[in-house]
Amino acid sequence: MSSDVHEAISAVNRRFTDAYAQGDAAGIAAFYTDDGQLLPTNSDIIRGHEAIAGFWQFVMGLGIKTVALASSELDILGETAVEVGQYTLGGADGATIDRGKYLVVWKNDGGSWKLHRDTWNTSMPA
Amino acid sequence: MSSDVHEAISAVNRRFTDAYAQGDAAGIAAFYTDDGQLLPTNSDIIRGHEAIAGFWQFVMGLGIKTVALASSELDILGETAVEVGQYTLGGADGATIDRGKYLVVWKNDGGSWKLHRDTWNTSMPA
DSSP, rough: OHHHHHHHHHHHHHHHHHHTTTOHHHHHHHEEEEEEEEEESEEEEEEHHHHHHHHHHHHHHTTEEEEEEEEEEEEEEEEEEEEEEEEEOTTSSEEEEEEEEEEEEEEETTTEEEEEEEEEEEOOOO | OOOHHHHHHHHHHHHHHHHHTTTHHHHHHEEEEEEEEOOOTTSOOOOOOHHHHHHHHHHHHHOEEEEEEEEEHHHHHHHEEEEEEEEEEEEETTTTEEEEEEEEEEEETTTEEEEEEEEEEEOOOO
């Protein structure tokens, strides 16, 4: 059911942003498939749970306190879904540190929707 | 057939890089679906053929003379395919100006595979 997939993926996005706000990098990594990949700016591709947790821990160390996600498109293709949305990164004082867009390829991994490919970049001027 | 899809998408990538080298921004834009989107760094989402041609024209004006694409993954999902690969941008003297990774969502548009969502970011240090 398309609306079920929307709801399941929204729920993971909420859990992702909650885990981020709590500084739980390992919790975030668990939302990715076992062969999940991050494609961040200024980095080669980051592969697997341990490296993904390390990346998010590093981002938390930069003073980015919150990640907000606003989904704008979800293309459901059976056990895969492609999401496009907007992210906003917030600092300790609530100020916006960065805003941009993301593209996530999701996989239904034994009943749980998980992030499989996750890439994003800033929309702010250079 | 999976190998046919691989071949068809490889062929579009070759035509894309050829069109780029020839400075044919409108030709590049025609490789995108009618509702195609670019998600470039330092930019909001760019939508539709005219704006996509304008973006590639702008990039050509920056002195980037060549785009090389090396596909590393193609996940075929019926009439959609998700590609991950590495790009290299070259200058007039053949020097590498930038290298990074890309993620493209392809759609089979009436028999022609076209870029539907196209995003990338640099892998070089900040």
